Amino acid sequence: MGPVVAVVGGGQLARMMAEPAGALQIRLQALVEADDGATAQVVPYSQVGRADDAAAVAQIVEGADVLTFEHEHVPQPVLADLISRGVNVQPGPEALRHAQDKIIMRRRMTELGVPCPRWTAVSSAAELREQDVVRWPLVAKTPVGGYDGKGVQVLDSPDDAERVATWFDHPRGEVLLEERVEFRRELAVLVARRPTGEMRSWPVVETIQTGGVCAEVVAPAPDIPDHVAQDAIDVAEKIAEGLGVTGVLAVEMFEASDGVILVNELAMRPHNSGHFTIDAAVTSQFEQHLRAVLDLPLGETAMTAEVAVMVNLLGSDLEDPSSAYPRLMAEYPEAKVHLYGKSVRPGRKLGHVTVTGTDLPTVRRRAREAAALLGGR
Numbered sequence: 001m002g003p004v005v006a007v008v009g010g011g012q013l014a015r016m017m018a019e020p021a022g023a024l025q026i027r028l029q030a031l032v033e034a035d036d037g038a039t040a041q042v043v044p045y046s047q048v049g050r051a052d053d054a055a056a057v058a059q060i061v062e063g064a065d066v067l068t069f070e071h072e073h074v075p076q077p078v079l080a081d082l083i084s085r086g087v088n089v090q091p092g093p094e095a096l097r098h099a100q101d102k103i104i105m106r107r108r109m110t111e112l113g114v115p116c117p118r119w120t121a122v123s124s125a126a127e128l129r130e131q132d133v134v135r136w137p138l139v140a141k142t143p144v145g146g147y148d149g150k151g152v153q154v155l156d157s158p159d160d161a162e163r164v165a166t167w168f169d170h171p172r173g174e175v176l177l178e179e180r181v182e183f184r185r186e187l188a189v190l191v192a193r194r195p196t197g198e199m200r201s202w203p204v205v206e207t208i209q210t211g212g213v214c215a216e217v218v219a220p221a222p223d224i225p226d227h228v229a230q231d232a233i234d235v236a237e238k239i240a241e242g243l244g245v246t247g248v249l250a251v252e253m254f255e256a257s258d259g260v261i262l263v264n265e266l267a268m269r270p271h272n273s274g275h276f277t278i279d280a281a282v283t284s285q286f287e288q289h290l291r292a293v294l295d296l297p298l299g300e301t302a303m304t305a306e307v308a309v310m311v312n313l314l315g316s317d318l319e320d321p322s323s324a325y326p327r328l329m330a331e332y333p334e335a336k337v338h339l340y341g342k343s344v345r346p347g348r349k350l351g352h353v354t355v356t357g358t359d360l361p362t363v364r365r366r367a368r369e370a371a372a373l374l375g376g377r
Helices: 012-023 054-060 076-084 093-100 102-112 125-130 158-169 226-243 285-293 321-331 360-374
Strands: 004-008 027-032 046-048 066-069 119-122 138-141 152-155 175-179 183-193 199-201 205-210 213-219 247-256 261-267 307-314 336-339 349-357
Touching: 004 012, 004 054, 012 027, 012 285, 027 054, 046 054, 054 076, 066 285, 076 093, 093 102, 093 226, 093 261, 102 119, 102 175, 102 226, 102 261, 125 158, 152 158, 158 175, 183 226, 183 261, 183 285, 199 226, 213 360, 226 247, 226 261, 247 285, 307 360, 321 336, 321 360, 336 360, 349 360
Parallel strands: 004 027, 004 066, 027 046
Antiparallel strands: 119 175, 138 152, 138 175, 183 199, 183 205, 183 247, 205 213, 213 307, 247 261, 307 349, 336 349
16 A cells, blocks of 8 residues: 545545545545545545544544645644644644634734735624724624634624624634725635645636635636736745645635735635646646645646636535436536535535636536536526
8 A cells, every 4th residue: 555644524625535545546544524424435444533532533543644634623732632642744733723713814924924904803892893903894704613604794884793792702702803805806826835845836716706605716817917826826825835834725815906915715725716626737636735745746737728617516406416417418528527425405515517628708608507407407
């Protein structure tokens, strides 16, 4: 056998690591939430357990060369204990804490001189009402635990403070307030970094959100000036270096109307904005993450097509989306379908479709139509 990688998390991200792991003869050992979940269906060496259970995490790293993650919810004390016992944890806890706590992340971004929306942290509803650092309306965020639009509220005036009053009951005791940015569009940059410092970035992509959830990704971001694209990549690589990230780092950004790049969120793992790399890049984000955490030389990140559009399947009217395969494969032979083995639930990320080509309007239309068939629409 080749190297062994332990991964915490049993969702679609760990599932999509399985294919490149098999090709490279890397054995995955996954700590999963359920024995019939997305990852457990394709990774034979899966163990059911909670990410905050120190004993379960310790068991999954037995015999592994490295421990990595598909989400950021492993408590710092658990990681610190593993480090003290000589476990190779990548990304390390000092880096990962910046993806676990948005206030810690914002403070470090400010120290690094990374452009961000104006922000402050408050510890009570009264302090929120009285603060004058961030102009109203503003965006309030829970520092920990929020994702896909959860834990985010737009507050129009101090009178709205009570809408987030219960957030202060969290052990963190603070709420992040950010300027509501008037942006042209949302962008993302994925960069991979090895422990020894080698970095490679994929082209800048545009992300389209629906209800706080990524619905579509266009690669490369259309009509983006070269200097703006380079600024975005430079910012992402500065963050990866400054935080000592290992593996894939996703940096979600706003492109302001004046072309200024502002950092919104970070994720230290493969990310929805990089799924297009499976079918449209020389090296996918999932293979690259495995290479990086094992400190192997990184792969080429150039695109293999002029344009790619990835459309998420968010819920479905079909009991089984795969029942659409005969029609979809006949009418859209260029579409690459990835289903995650999840039961259907309204709004749930069930899979994605990627189409590549040369003409963006055509590629986008066909990707959307193919995804709609999976959704029974």
